[in-house]
Amino acid sequence: MAAGNTNTTHILANDHRKVEKFFTDFESASGRDQKSRVARQICNDLKLHTIIEEEIFYPALEGKIDEDLLKEAYVEHDGAKLLVNEISEGSADEEFFDAKVTVLKEQIEHHVxxxxxxxxxxxxxxxxxxVDLHEISQQMLDRKEELKRLAEAKGLPAAGMRTVE
Known part of the structure; x- marks a missing residue:
């Protein structure tokens, strides 16, 4: 990330652009192996992104922005995480694999x-x-690096739900 582009909303927007590119890559992928690889990139990036939003960004906004918007964001995350977990645990050979990735893309577009x-x-x-967005951004960057190390070492666990049982 470019220096000076460390504001919280810039970090999150950059994450959005990266995942949008992965969705485009998925749509143009040929073959199940390539689709599977790109789908896993999408899922891993979304896991990282939702964790830093839910652990750091959203809690910092509680009581300071529209409460309904914040609650909807949590519920939208859980809807996406259900698909992320199914895609992560599934196979590109499954009948509904491409459809799940497409629906996930639509959910993420709405959320963004x-x-x-x-x-x-x-x-x-x-x-x-x-809200001190610069202070939050450093916390988010630190947590993101920690999660990336975990992902490389042993993979990220399934995405945890907050609003869905």
Whole structure:
């Protein structure tokens, strides 16, 4: 990440762009092995992203932005995590594998829209709230590095649910 681009919302937006590129790569992938590899990249990046949002970003926003928007974000994460876990544990040879990745893409597009693109989105609200986004960004970057080391060493565990039993 470029120096000076360490604001929390920039970090998260960069994550969004990276996953969007992976979805495009998946759509143009030929062969099951390539689709499987790209799908695993999508799932791992989404696991990292949701963990840092749920452990650091969202808690910092509680009571400072629209509560309904924040609750929806948690529920949207859990919906995506259900698919992430199924895709991660599945095989590109399965009948619904491509469909699951497509639906996951649609869910993520909707979630990204609410976080950064629609009027009065979460990122806009975070910027005007009394939240130190630079301090949070360092916490997020540190946690992300820790999670990347874990992923490389033994893989990330299944995505944990917060709102779904």
């Amino acid at each position: 829209k609410e976080e950064e693109k629609q009027h009065e989105n979460m990122f806009q609200q975070a910027r005007v709230a009394e």
